[in-house]
Amino acid sequence: MIPGPTPVPEKVLQALSKHPIGHRSKEFQELVEVTTKNLQWLHQTQNEVITITGSGTAAMEAGIINTLSKGDKVICGENGKFGERWVKVAETFGLEVIKICSEWGTPLNPEEFRKILEEDKQKVIKAVILTHSETSTGVINDLETISSHIRDHKVALSIVDCVTSLGACNVPVDKWQLDVVASGSQKGYMIPPGLSFLAMSQKAWVATEKSNLPKFYLNLKSYRKSLLSNSNPYTPAINLIFALDEALKMMKEEGLEKIFDRHNKHKLAMSNAMKALNLKLFADEKCLSPSITAIKTEEMDAEKFRKTIKNKFDILLAGGQDHLKGQIFRVGHLGYVNDRDIITVIAAISQSLLDLGKISAYEAGQALVVAGKYLE
């Protein structure tokens, strides 16, 4: 129950074990054609979605180096570990970063974005870069409102990390006019790590013509050209693409609305059950991510608690990152997760707290009763 790698369905595992095929074969081209169409469906976009062999950070880096130039001024939203990563990538490539920060556990304030963008009369800000679902804290940022302010600016591109939001909640890429959307395979996609994805708007492709940052393997123009013939510029992770095909078919069978509803009810079951156990949520309740719940342990060492649950129930929970290590634990509930997984992890947490004498048997039971209200 960590926020990635997430559980992989049997059908997807079987697809992985097929013998690889040639990446210049007709059979592979047919596979790319279908997966690209289904990726467009998942992203709710008419534009190309590029598949890269590399983890989510490869897509993040590709998004920056293909659309921006040295010295460009950009805004980076930072309210957690992955917002920090955006700043690091941007600074690595010599961009001038204006940070909009919010305390970890609280959401970015869209008004701050609006204000800076409105004041930029000279249109020197070339991009607004942010994380939708901040996995390190369990916060979901208000991307819909922030992207509307970016659109009003007209020049700046939106470059967004949707690594733990895509496939878990609504990310209508075209409707919100998002320009560059990065995601990774080991999350909502239900496949192992190794692939990442980039949805690019027409405005983003126009920006690639001006971009002067160095790139070779991640030059998206090569990927776009290859995609015209349903191909790939280099040898892709063929077996992961077999898996992607299977996973996207499963997602289509379930349907977007049902996928989003499932994640939402798991979020509600988890967060309310934790409150019934007298535990405090780390994230502000108004902006809980559908993919991950971060829980404070206060005087109890979160790392020891995680170990207890691993040893006793063989359930892996994620720990806190950086200064939050030992202070919080995080339960991932994205991708191939069902009601049984949720009720089991809640029961394991309840039982462990009961064993430690932190709660009564009544409270332990109450957590399951509360969760049950959301699961049906």
Ligand SMILES: Cc1ncc(COP(=O)(O)O)c(C=O)c1O
């Ligand atoms: C929000 C977010 N962004 C980016 C990443 C980085 O992805 P990767 O580890 O696949 O490079 C992760 C991974 O956990 C993530 O959760």
